[in-house]
Each structure stands twice: as structure tokens, then as C-alpha cells.
Amino acid sequence: MGSEIADRATFEQIRYAQCWEDADILVQALDIQPHHVCLSIASAGDNTLALLSRSPQRVIALDLSPAQLACLELRIAAYRELSHTELLVLIGSGDGRDRQDLYRRCRSQLSPDARYFWDSHSAEIDRGIGHAGKFERYFQLFRRWVLPLVHNRQRVEQLLSGGSLTRRREFYQREWDTWQWRSLFRIFFSRFVMGRAGRDPSFFKYVEGNVADRILQRTRYALTELNPAENPYLQWILTGRHTTALPYALHPENFDAIRANLDRLEWRCSSVEDFLSDIGENAIDRYNLSDIFEYLSPANYHQLLQRLINASRPQARLAYWNMLAPRSRPDSMADQLQPLTDLAQALYAQDKAFFYSAFVVEEVI
Template sequence: MAHIRGGSRDSRAVVSRVAVTALPATVPAGSEAATRADFSLIRYAQCWEDADILLDALAIQPGDDCLSIGSAGDNALALLSRRPGRVVVIDLNPSQLACLELRVAAYRELEHAELLELIGSRPSGRRAALYQRCRSQLTAPVRAFWDGKSAEIAAGIGGAGKFERYFATFRHRILPLVHSRRKVEHLLRGGTREERETFYANEWDTWRWQLLFRIFFSRFVMGRMGRDPSFFRYVKGSVSDRFLARGRYATTTLNPAENPYLQWILTGAHPTALPFALRPENFEVIRAHLDRLEWHCEPMEAYLERAGERRFGAFNLSDIFEYISEENTHRLLERIVRSGKSGARLAYWNTLADRHRPEFMTDRLRSLPELSQALHARDKAFFYCAFVVEEVI
């Protein structure tokens, strides 16, 4: 566990050093997901989940303790904007926590514009120098991890994951076969809803687009190049058809000019829209509350066993249930509910597997379907088929 203390930029971080000299090659046992997927690499160099709807769902009150899945750290950092008492971050993958630790160092050492350069949101020829300014804030294993990734740093750390490389392949090799740069720029300008729908129907949604999209975003190709194949274990139906429908929603019903996730997929940067944690208005409040963040590399089940009951007021669960069976989902939900205060909110995404509170937990966990559906309708990370919000009774 690394625990950062000291919220101001000028204070030096006091870091509890982990008792290893490199990131572990394996992850702790104790969860179904840990036994099925390879967690030795960066899978996600960004959080591909919309923090705007997450924060609205969780309704965090100042002083609340929050539990969050790590991923690349963006949404855990976004929770700090609500001035919680503590944000506890859990992830099975030490490489994902290395992404979070470097972000914490960047918020501490860099100015906002420099942070955007390091991430890759903005062009830069000095990312190596920016990293050197952050390096002293890292624990020894994480420093060694990033020291070995000079190419990824030079390109922007937001593109260093397997998932982002998958999108880069789509952007560089598939998209030019279908649409010109001019059409991509036109799509991302947005416009009125009527203009977006007309452009999509007449210019974008060609037979070539549909064909190559269905191939590249098929279960087989995504399993080989994007997500771990084991992540599709509980998925039923056509993966590409669902993503194609959600893509149309993101480019017509939602405004591409306001969508950082779509912009990164199509351009590899954030030309006109930023995720919540990277917006200038949120930078200082996140930096001021870095001392309230801690992280652990272990299964959530193991952490919850010692966390105590009725502690947490909010849970950012990412799409954790996507990768485990329905039975194990229910078992983990029971553990989570025991650690939640009355009124605590749970928020999580379903990509392709249907996961939600079981009927036998209705006396302990309340579903909030109207809120869930309203927030999902705004979800800029458009590839999820559902957003689930539930409340501890």
C-alpha cells in the first residue's frame, strides 16, 4: 500500500515504501478475476468511465469515506473533488496502481497545462522532462516501472495501455480505410442534434464503416488486441452490434464536441473536451486533497474482510462484476453492503454482462432504476449497455 500525505504542491510527499524493488509479476489470489486474466501489464492507461455521471450517482458528502476501483486512477482522483474523508483505491493489477501513483505525483509537481501534456491530451515535446520532475515522488518500484517506459512517456502516458493501443490501431489502420480526416473533424465538431443525425446517416454510416467496425470490434479481435479474452466469459450475444448501436448514440444523441472518450478514440488526444479529473476547474481541488488518497494492490474481497462494517459512504465499482459469475457477483455485493453506511451509494457499469442486485438482497440494497437510466442516457463513455446505481439500506 502506498499512502500519500501532504496536499500542497510545495510540501514533499511522505510515502510508505513497499517492501519490494519491482512491481510484482503476479497479483494476490482471492478473486475469480485474478485467476482468469493477466494483470501484469497496463490494461487501461485512462479510465474509460464517465466521472460526471459517477459523481452524480454517488452523491458524496464532505467527510465520506469512499471505496474505488483503481483502473488508471482518473476517477479515484475525481472523487477527491467532493472533499471526502478518505478515498481507498483497490486494484488487482500493480501496473494500474503505478498509473495512479504517477498521476498523483503529476498533480503534486506539475501545473495543469503540464499535466495535460504528460497525459497526452495536448501535444508536447518535453514529456520526458515533465516525468523527471514527478519521478522523486514515486516509490522505488513504481519509479523503476516508469523508468523502463520512456517510449510510453514520450508518447503520453494516457496511451500506454493495451486498450489504448487497440484504439490507436483502429485510428491509424482501420479508420482511414473508411473516413477521411475531414470527415472525422466534421463528426467531432458536433452541431445541433438534427445536423449530427443527418451527417451520421448520409456521410458516416456507410456499408464499409459497418463492415470494418463489426470485424474490428468483434469478440475475437477485442479479446486478442483490447481486453483479455477471459473478460468475455459471461458475455452473451453480438459484441460488435451492441457497440455499433452505442456508437451511433454517442455521435447523434450525444454531442461529440463534448465527448473526451470519443475524441481520444478518433484522434488520440482531447481537442475540445476533457474528462472530469483533467478539467482546469477541478485541478486545484484534487491537488489540495491528495492526502486523503490511499491504494492497495489486492482483491476487493480481501480488503473488505478487514475494512469493518458500516464504514463507506460511496463505492465506485467500475465494471468489476463484468468479469465474475453471477454467483460471485452476489457474494461480493453482500460483502460490500456490510461495509457500507446506511444511504451509501454503489455505482457500476455493465458492458455486456447483465449484473445488478439480486432479489434476495432487497432488504439490504435498494435499486435506483430511474436515476440509473437517466444517468446512463448522459454517459459519454458510450460503450456500456447499462449504468447501475444502488443504495445501502
């Protein structure tokens, strides 16, 4: 079985310079133990590294894109060579003008391919590698050209200051939720604009309904029910940096644990399907599957899910997100895979990467 998405999209550029899924809920969902072997979609590397904080026996990162694996490799090198403060500067979360020097300190740790990639992307290093992806440039367009049309910097700062739940709800209703905000949001986050400036258009093949309205509803939740002062994803979208919050892998208290476990991590440029052909049965305990099922037809999703089950050890757990296309275990697999619905819904209510429509946690029986 080949990879459906590999036939429909190209992978030469960095699509995601950061992981836009909340690793705080991912780590809780997977409940990783020291004897566990984990399979993780690499993406930019943040959430794969987050799994190392729990000291698993082994983490295997996969991605179809050499550019995404170059992002992972540079992060690994940064954890080895830099201090926590310097790591934040390299990412772009912290201020600093010496990013080229930080890169030179990491460069010897990179494979020849990753070294060539980053040597050819010095402008991205200057800006901070967390800005280097197509998705991040999409958000940059939003905050530079769209957001100022409806909200000035002072109002953005007021929003991000958070406060009590009552204060957040009142501020959103009174100051933020204008007709101009809703109108421009619906245009910028429409299927058409997002498919051309943000995600690959092919990623919307199995999406039904109004994309912008669904994302607007989740955004309202993030700006009111969740605290913007504690939301690194929202802060980056609105300001281009982390202000008062950091993603899990960048928390200072997780830095040393991730660094100590880097030797337990390996990575491959491979589809999940090809990897499963090699790994055999009874091999994996925990899966970080990002939102890869979003891009598959229901039939291909079911086939891949069956192969993941076959590769799993007893009580293995799968965690993945739905953004716009609904994916969850079919009834035909009820005797093999159990949805952990209460856990998933409780964690989804805390999900700071707010644009997803569902978080799914399932356990092999």
C-alpha cells in the same frame, strides 16, 4: 472468498492507461459529502482522483495490478508537481516535447516500485502516458488502420465538430453510416478481435450475444444523440488526443480541488474481496466499482455484493457499469439494497463513455 478474476487474468502490464468510464456521471451518482469514506477501483487513476474533487474524508483505491497503481501514482505526483497545462502534456491531451522533463519533476514523489516501473517505460512517457495501455493501443490500431479505410480526416473532423441534434443525425445518416463503416466496425469490435487486441479474452466469459452489434448501437447513440464536440472519450478514440473536451479529472476547474485533497487518498494492491476481509463492517459510504462485476459469475457477483453491503454504512451508494454482461441487484437482496433506477437511467442517457450497456446505482437500505 478469493477473487475470481485474479485466477483468470494476468496483471503485469497496463491494461488501461485511462479510465474509460465517464466520471461526470459517476460523481453525480455518488453525491459525495465531506464525511464520506469512498472505495474506488483504481484502474488508471482518473476516476479515483475525480472523487477527490468533492472533498470526501477518505478515498481508498484498490487494484490487483501494480502497473495500474503505477499509473495512479504518476498522476498523483503530476497533480502535486505540475501545472494543469503540464499535466495535460504528460497525459498526451496537450502538445509538448518535454515529457521526460515533466516525468523527472514527478519522479521523486513515486514509490520505489512505481519509479522502477516508469523508468523502464520511457517510450510510453515520450508518447504521453494516456497512450500506454493495451486498450489504448487497440484504439490506436483502429484509427490508424481501420478508420482511414472508410472515413478520411476531414470527415472525422466534421463529425467531431458536433452541431445541433438535427445536424448530427443528418450527418451520421448521410455521411458516416456507410456499409463499409458497419462492416469493418463489426469485424474490429468483434469478441474475437477485441479479446485478443483490446481486453483480456477471459473478460468475455460471461458475455452472451453479438458483441459488435451491441457496441455499434451505442456508438450510433454517441455520434448523434450526444454531442461529439463534448465527448473526450470519442475524441481520443478517433484522433489519439482530447481536442475540444476533457474527462472530469482533467477539467481545469477541478485541478486545484483534486490537488488540495491528495493527502486523503490511499491505495493498495489488493482485490476487493481481500480488502473487505480487513475493513470490517460499517466502514464505507461510497463505491466506485468500475465494471468489476462483468468478470464474475452471477453467484460470485452476488456473494461479493453481499460483502459490500456488510461493509457499508447506512445509505451507502454503489455505482458500477455493465458493458456486455448484465449485473444488477438480485431480488433476494431487495430488503438490503435499493436500485436508484431513475437516477441511473437519467445519467446513463448522458454517458459519454458510450460503449457500456448499463449504468447501475444502488443504495444500501
